Amino acid sequence: MPLSTSTSTHTAALRGTNSTLTPAQYGGDIGLLLLRCAVGLTMAVHGSQKLFGWFNGAGLDSTAGFFASDGYSAPKTMATVAGLTETLCGLGLAIGLLTPLAGAGILGIMLNAIAMKWGNGFFSPAGIEYELVLLTAAVSLALAGPGRFAVDHLLPVPRAHRLSHGITAVALGALSAAVVLVALHN
Structure with missing residues (x-):
């Protein structure tokens, strides 16, 4: 069913342009919104499990013990940073805030998780397939941008997503993961 002109015009007005959206553009933006919410909320729940023990999570002390058993120095700091990163980046991704x-x-979180599970093969329950899917979705969103239905479009900065922002952010995420693995993992 085609979009009505009023719906297309209203949505375009939210973007700050005078153009109308095609059904394909509208569908693409809804798809990005759904992907952002699925990945972002999944990560936010995982972070709250680490930080607060919510959703049957281990909590901070048990998560720190896990990091210690895997050879990370400063395991309490690692658990806190991992939990905060998962929670805040997950929520940011879900609402489309600073998406790249x-x-x-x-x-960065998923690269560390993959490194921890690397010798366990690809498939679940102990393999890397789940982490690889989340990593790929997060990188895809960083490169593609949040779509039109995102807080990023309300910020007083350039609203048009630039591939260069996504590439820079992905490089930063990979570099930060490498630093953590080299400096903090024994």
Whole structure:
């Protein structure tokens, strides 16, 4: 069913342009919104499990013990940073706030998770497939941008997503993961 002119015009007005959206553009933006919410809220729940023990999570002390058992120095700091990154970047991704940076944060977390599970094969329950899917989705969102239905479009900065922002953020996320692995993992 085609979009009505009033709906298209209203949506375009939210973007700050005079153009109308095609059904394909509208569908693409809804798809990005759904992907952002699925990945972002999944990560936010995982972060709250680490930080607060919510949703049957381990809590900060148990998560710190897990990091210690895997050879990370400063395990309490690692648990706190991982929990905060998952929670804040997850929520940012879900609402489309600083989307490339939120995706980069999730990339960094997932690269560390993959490194921890690397010898366990690809498939679940102990493999890397789940982490790889989240990593790929986060990188895809960082590169593609949040779509039109995002807080990023309300910020007083350039509203048009630039691929260069996404590439820079992804490089930053990968670099931060490498620094953590080299400096803090024994």
